[in-house]
Amino acid sequence: MTAGRTGRKRPTISDVAKRAGVTKGAVSRALNNGTGVSSGTRERIRQAAVELGWSPSYAARALNGKPLGTIGLVVRRPPEILDFDAFFASFLSGIESVLSGEEHATVIRFVPDAHTEAATYERLFNDRFVDGFLVTDLRVDDERPAMLRRLGAPAVVVGAPEGSSDFPTITNDSEDAIRGLVRHLVAGGHRRIAHVQGDPGMLHALQRRWHWEKAARDAGVDPGPVEYGSYTIEGGAQATERILALPERPTAIFYGSDLMAIGGYSVLGDAGLSIPGDMAVAGFDDIALASFTSPPLTTVRSKHRALGSAGARLLLDMLKGQEAPASTTLGGELQIRESAG
Known part of the structure; x- marks a missing residue:
């Protein structure tokens, strides 16, 4: 609201100087670098600024070369x-x-x-x-x-x-968590585990893929097929459709995000496949919805x-x-x- 509408105007450095009984230059020195002003005067100026609700504008701080915050x-x-x-x-x-x-x-x-x-x-x-x-x-x-x-x-x-x-x-270092996920799937009898990667140009998407590949090899299984899902529900659904169309279908899918996994849920359901009976599913992020999907989604919690x-x-x-x-x-x-x- 403008000063004309409220009848009030923003306090200025002049108002602070008047309240403290000093010059505008003293106010400026006290609030910027504190030099040339006694501690008593500096405290009086600070108190006057607090009482008036005054603070330096971003524009003024920029002109003075001060950090804007x-x-x-x-x-x-x-x-x-x-x-x-x-x-x-x-x-x-x-x-x-x-x-x-x-x-x-x-x-x-x-x-x-x-x-x-x-x-x-x-x-x-x-x-x-x-x-x-x-x-x-x-x-x-x-x-x-x-x-x-x-x-x-x-x-x-x-x-x-x-x-x-x-x-x-x-x-976030997810390597240990992804290794634990792969070990859990392998212990459950899965030998072909697919991965739905997010944006292939982003390093965090590549990092999740690298951790999955290394964990699979360390567990004695070959990394399964990789599809791309663009970190969206729709992208996850489309990637899942491509995985289901493969001649040798995997029995588990690790999605690079929970949203892509949720997209995969819909495709797996439409295909008449049960989770986890026909296809084990895991995601990444641990969004709030992950524990409320049916069945609740296994995932890597990222902070x-x-x-x-x-x-x-x-x-x-x-x-x-x-x-x-x-x-x-x-x-x-x-x-x-x-x-x-």
Whole structure:
């Protein structure tokens, strides 16, 4: 609402100076670097600012070269992803749990392509809309880390394997959980286990596939067929149709996300196949719906909210001048339910 509609105006630095009985220059020095102002005067100015509800505007802080208290998240996916994706809602909740406590904010931009993505990163940082970035969905041969280095932008890469970026990374280590899943399936008599992979260009999708392949070989079975499901319910359903059409059909399917597994449920039901009697099924993420499917879905729990909070904390520490660890790892957890026998 505008000042004309409410009859009130936002307090200014002049109002703070008048309340504290000092000059505007003294207020500016006290609130920016504290030099040239006695501790008693600085406390009087701080108290006056609190009483008036005054805070420096983002524009003024940007002009003075001060940190804005904002971090950027540029997502090359459609905004509708928030309606169904298991990762982003929990991830954003984790970020907000950290930023809200420190009066920081997140600037989120959804972009359609690589060109717009690069331009958005440059605009947000060069025009001082954000202080640094959380980078998600790291891709094969991803150019963003090198671009952010050129910009001089602080960043933390989230969800990517250790060593995939020269920026600090934070990721869920699902290797042990996927190994446990494969062992469970093999112990149940399964010798042909298929995998439905998410986006083949994303490193986290490849990482889940690599863990599945290694676990299968370590368990003494050949990795079964691979299909791609694009991390969507529809993609999972279509991948399942292709698997069922194979001459030698597997007896178990490990989906790279719970949403793809739920899409597979519908196809398996339409084909008259029971879960887990005719086909054992497992997913990845442990979304809220996973334990309420029929039968409840076996899955690997990925700590999306913890990734968001840990990534935000790491980036804030970097912005304060602290040295960040090269990599931070959170462990995944296997949730055995009825769908895997």
